[in-house]
Amino acid sequence: MAPFSASFLLYFLSISFSIPSILTASVVEDLENLKPPSDFNLTITSNCLGNPNLRYCKITPFNLHEIFKSTIVASHLCNISNNPNCVESFPKIDLHCKPKIAPLYLSFTFFWKYCPLTILSIDLSNNSLQGNIPSEIFHCSQIQELDLSNNELSGDVPVQNISLLTNLTFFNLSYNHFLECKISDKKFFKRFNSTSFIHSGLLPNHKKFRIKAVLLLVGFPIFVVVMVVWFGWLCFWRPDFLPKFLQRKHKFTPSILKAATNRFSNRNLVAKSSKSSIYKGILRDGNEVRIEIYWETISRESRKRFVEQCKILVQLYHKNIAPVLGWCDNRRFRAIVTKWLDGENIETWLSRSAPPWKQRVKISIGIVAGMCYLHEEWPEVGYDLKTRNIQLSEEGEPLISRFKFDHHNSSAKKIYKFGVFILEMVSNRRPLEDFERGETSFVEWIKMHYPGNLENVIDKKMRRTEHIVREATDAIGLGLMCTDLSSGNQPTWDQLSNMVSNV
Secondary structure, three states: OOOOOOOHHHHHOOOHHHHHHHHOOHHHHHHHHOOOOOOHHHHHHHHHHHHOOOOOHHOOOOOOOHHHHHHHHHHHHHOOOOOOOOOOOOEEOOOOOOOHHHHHHHHHHHHHOOOOOOOEEEEEOOOOOOOOOOOOHHHOOOEEEOOOOEEEEEOOOOOOHHHHOOOOOOEEEOEEEEOOOOOOHHHHHHHHOHHOOOOOOOOOHEEEHHHHHHHHHHHHHHHHHHHHHHHHHHHOOOOOHHOOHHHHOOEOOOOHHHOOOOOHHHHHHEEEEOOOOEEEEEOOOOOOOEEEEOOOOOOHHHHHHHHHHHHHOOOOOOEEEOOOEEEEEOOOHHHHHHHOOOOOOOHHHHHHOOOOOOHHHHHHHHHHHHHHHHHHHHOOEEEEOOHHHEEEEOOOOOOOOOOOOOOOHHHHHHHHHHHHHHHHHHHHHHHHHOOOOOOOHHHHHHHHHHHOHHOOOOOOOOOOOOHHHHHHHHHHHHHHHHHOOHHHHHHHHHHHHHHHOOO
């Protein structure tokens, strides 16, 4: 092993010991294989007595192994950086465009800790370095130039550490990805040339600012117009997208009903007649609804009257009245929206399960209760009292669910409809399907068998005891009394309620 010259020891780390003058192995191998000479500690001590400013002199006790490894790394860096005379001076670390080895040397923390005082310039540009600025290089506090340009550095710039580099006159952070406007100290930018921060992310992009200004001046008015149009569209077509407090209560638009029924698809069609259709729909809030649509064209006055009538329907509140959620008034169609009921209608319930007499009486009592409520509170509200229009709730309560406003729907007519209803409950026959002239023929058929031949009238599927037959006979008598419009024998509302309860 050839000894180092005295000048090398002075400028490098002022250490006199034997080390190979030509290092052929890799840096890592050298660090692992070479050991400090036996007199290394004495040499370090002597150097510190001669020059106390040396960095390792300020850290006691000496870490001989770290100081020795720093010497080896310095030798490599001096040669790689093409310094003119590594024995005499080590003024510059040049790792420009060496992305494979630059991270390696940056990882040698011990070298930066004891870096030679002669180093004045460090070039780490074009190395694809990532993350924050390497903090290790700030140990070389005497440097005058630091180039970190053309990397992929990001995060915050350590302004406080850089301010401690009092000799630093050239500092290049261009072409990196730092956070804009994170440096509050404006003196930092004045200290260095503006070219030091080109495309670094630290300086505002004036071109981008101008584009933003143009977009703001042009785009904001357009945005306002679009928002107004969009808000108007929501208000008039899809108010269900608005917050609850901005929605018009009970008012449905055609677009809402169209969306709820999947564009009025046949799949959602429940029933249909010449003038109306009934759909099952799902509103945007998830509620299932029954939508009864009337397709006929009516006058403006009639539409206005329809809305006033619907405002009454939404106020109905009784356990035997299906909740009305709202309405839709449009030139093409009108609709009444009620809560969807999963239970069967009475017609299906009678034909499918042949319910016992006690349950039929309970249904009839519930219907009378709902009718009396409407008669007392809302006498102007009509309803189509057919077994197919009466729904059963989950609790088994009958619910009047099909409403109409008709001047001909008088109190006598409503009681007549109930008479037909109770006769259907007893006989389990369909007036419109089983008889040629509908309800009229059905009532005449009942009269023909009353009172002597009622076994042909009472539902044969139902269990019939003597007691049940007697009560069913009373119910048929009540039904015939309700359907008698000519003799004036129809019961009053109070009598109707009492008679049904007595049954």
